[in-house]
Amino acid sequence: MPIDKSWICKPRNTIEYANGLNVFLDIAFQHANGPVIKCPCAKCGFKKWQTRDVVQEHLTCTAFPQNYKTWYLHGEGSSVIESMVATSAHVIEDLLESQNPMEDMLNDAFGFAGHDEDTEADDLQTNMVGDEGKTNFDELMRDNNEPLYEGCTKYSKLSFMLKLYHIKCMSRMSDKAMTMILELLKDAFEHAKFPNSFYEAKTVITKLGLNYVKIPACPKDCMLYWGEDNEGLEECKRCKTSKWKNKDKKQYAKILRYFPLKPRLQRLFMSSKTIESMTWHASKDNQDGLMRHPRDSEAWKSFDLLHPEFANDPRNVRLGLAADGFNPYGNMSTNHSIWPVVLIPYNRPPWQCMKQTSFILSMIIPGKQMVGNDIDVYLEPLISELKDL
Template sequence: MRKNLIKYNGHDSPTIEEEIIIVDEMQEILDDVHAEQSTNDGIDSTATGHGSDMPNDFQGEGDRFARLMRDAEKELYPGYQKFSVLSFIVMLLHIKIISKWSNNSFDMLLKLLSDAFPRGATIPRTYKEAKKVIRDLGLHYEKIHVCTNDCVLFWKEYKFEDKCPSCNTPRYKFQEGKRNRVPHKVLRYFPIKRKLRRFFGSRKIAADMTWHKDKRIEEEGVMRHPADSLAWKEFDQKHESFASDPRNVRLGLASDGFNPFGNMSTSYSVWPVILVPYNLPPWKCMKDPFFMLSLLIPGRRAPGVDIDVFLRPLIDELKELWTIRIDTYDAVTKQNFQLCAALLWTINDLPAYAYLSGWSTKGKLACPNCNEDESHLYLHHGKKTCYMGQSILTSGPPTAEKQSFF
């Protein structure tokens, strides 16, 4: 198995050191993909009871794997066997992301390498061609056009509409003389079913997907993992069939907006929606490699209460994972099972909480738990509502401490 000399220095960028060696797992990844694909090809969907209702997201797996194996076995140029086309492109793209190269600089590098390598080199010449090499690893997303006023998605029943059925706004920008029409706004959606299947298709990750049941140590009054919480336990009591298989995935949803340009004078807000699989042990479930980016919501402003429009593809897929389930290969048991997933929590700050829950977090009734029982006081000089607790406001005679609040 080939080895690469790459080390992370604890920050954002890698350094090259001969004494630190990390094993390249490309062949192991391909072995897992091949095992998953071979098992799923031998399954008759009608035998599972789903028939035509089974999702068709995984059709053509054999062709995808054949292309991956072709690129994994193809020499970078005649007589050179240290890197294959696939491993070389994966390594280059990895360095591009870590080093924050622009697409133009990456195109220039690929053109220079293709000209410098001996004749017969099969290296792609552009970033677009390089992405095509790794697309069969499942790193894809779906572009969904959105109304410029965030009314609806041009998806499913509105897929072929040219105007918004709600506000009658055109779907595309007016560009005279151009064949390719440009939409006003595009939502990037990353399907999660394939990602969940890849978790169980990997021998290392699949063994940890049941950690919360097999290896977690329970101790009264101690919470080391979300499985120790009351919400997790009450959910298992209400849905015993779901809890009967520890491989069923419990998810948390996190979302918030940020300015991707790093210039705060530029008004722009991108909202990623990330899913966290809590089946994993605590030292893994909150790490970057296991975060699942599901939506990338564009816009110059926050989606606000219209965020439910953007969440529709994700909600539809979560409903499918709960009701229909999907055939999934378990690399540990080397058998298929019916995978089910449930969303247990959302993770966000108070403004994002208002968008996701539909509950206003401003004014007198800002707390969704306390509701009308919340103790509040409007500060006339500060022009704000404050929340100091019932005991502070009502207990005992006025004191200097209370007067300082008012």
Template sequence: MSKPRQDTAYQDGVEQFLTFAYRDIPRDSEILCPCKKCKNRLNHSHDEVRTHLRCDGIIQGYTTWVHHGEMYESPQFAFVDVPTDTTNLPTSGVSRAPAVQDGMQELLQAAFFRNEMFESLPSMSEGVVDVESGFADMEQTVAEDVHPADDNAKESEQNLYERYLKDAHTSLYPGCKFSKLSFLVNLYHLKCLNGWTQESFTRLLGVLSDSYPPHVDLPKTYYQVKRIIRALGLDYVKIHACPKDCMLFRGSSAKKDFCDVCQSSRWKDFKKNGSTIRPKKKKKPAKVLRYFPLIPRLQRLFSTTKTSDDMRWHEDGRTKDGKMRHPADGEAWEDFNRRYPKFAADARNVRLGLASDGFNPFGNMSSKHSTWPVMLVPYNLPPWICMKQTSLLLSMIIPGPDSPGNDVDIYLQPLIDELLELWKGVQTCDASSRKKFPL
């Protein structure tokens, strides 16, 4: 429907759109009209929508019909179209499901930054910021979510990638539409969406393991699945904080035991019979900030063709008629472009909005507790995508029990450091152009 309105192909596209929009509803129903005048705000009948589209044209950039029943694939599962290459994988004794396009290979390539996605580039590691090294002094999430005994045998990244790639091309059982890897990813996704406890998830795995043939070899516990999922996702780091919100124990202060401002201990003290004692076992921090590094998350958005194209929508797909529909149409956006023309010259440079608010995570309003998540909104995306839950970026979780108040700037320090690094430019691979660019 990007053709001229007089073109036969455009007329056929209008009919295809109407057929799709009315596939599940009566013909005499009214739907939102996506013409350039109605802009999905006014309802009209079948014939009126056809007339509007033929006379006025469809909204520029409205290619995913989310207002008419088409589901938008969230960034986690929208992957670059890369030819499947399994020549190096063993084929004896396993059943393949080549017709199933579940995106697992592309997920692996994005998670492990494989340079098969960018054949024209000599190396993916050259010039890419090592985010993990920037948080070398921080606690890793393994201590909280996975038993340390589970990580005894550490595999090299190459062997881990090859093992996961094999599971991504191995059917769960003959005739199953799921591969071993996609089954675990979807099962864990359901666990997160529905709030299943770790114990209930482990019991479900036990039932499934007993139900399937022995060669399926599913993980038996939540922690085994967690180890697999952690290698695919984007991890977070734990940064100790002063219990009075004075400072973060990071950088040059990472090894200190007391706050530089109020001299409070970073460790929890226990009281027994009115006296304060220090625990003999491993010390527990009094307050922990959970921080989700931003740079690898932004780089992941450009590792697939779909999300990479969407990140340029504000420049390439937006209707520029002077009307306010998106932050890119506002005066503040234009003023920023005038002040920093070098930044505005590349539409792939990311514009972020920041939002935060406190809530009681325990659901009991009689108890006083306030935890503050900090969210980032990528405004490069179209308006029907950028405000979806799957598009929001969780930057950090500021712990309670009290609101940080004016000390919130203390907790924003890691984010500000990364934003300053991004302002200088971080080498990132663009799946659409198959080239590197400074993000």
């Protein structure tokens, strides 16, 4: 008699889901070789061994993978298990593609998915995100597991918030407009878990990391108020211009927005969607000798000969840098200039590295005029970080 698996699509707070989960656990532990099985929750990803109580807790807090219809790793279909063992690493991963992209995003963002407990890799990733990162991960997972309203299965509190934020960015809506929309939604749907304001929503979204740093700059592009020697200065060392636009309100005359490089490179190696492509330049051979990527150029090959120690490790990152200014007000007569500085990871294949989604925004330089040769002043934090790397 086939096992009823309709409970997999039920809400996690229903009796049907709880009873079905117990049936799954009974079958799994009947065929287990010991007191642990591979946990199928999104965080463990079929790669961590857990006891029954832990698996039950994980699958109560997070949804059971909806496309895991035949429980190959937990006792069902034992006749085909042996034939899958040789290729299970890739076949099972494709078979068990997650149905919760939000959990995938959080696991990739913080690097907690896909490792056994108490392993060197787990310790490494804990060191990468730190205690604050683990706290943020737990809080975001809690928001992701909380339905937008009772009985809602399509949106969680976090996924709805991120969808709204995406609409705001794509439509160029102001913070004030978003706050008014959230107030309207909260008034119309009293039982839904909307944030009270856009500021409150941003404090949650900020936990995803990849933030930027505000660095005061001389309005005449002479220097940055950055580093131990310059951070405490009140005026420019060269032109004696004050760094304040309004000192009473603590408003700087000019601000460089700098996006630290290290966490962005770490994210490329932590995400399951990008980690393999970060060694493409070394793992894929050029079959016909044509130049389709910077790695096929003479400059790249000469660099490898001059720096063999660097070239021997394919994980070492090679970056291109591009900068250009534009008037953010289009054809308006307002005299203003914005200079974004963008980094391109040339480790990745040509069909990925030159896509907008692969670009790493390094800094945004504002000002009424283009910076020209004075751009060197603003590149100081990036150069310092590159030297440290």
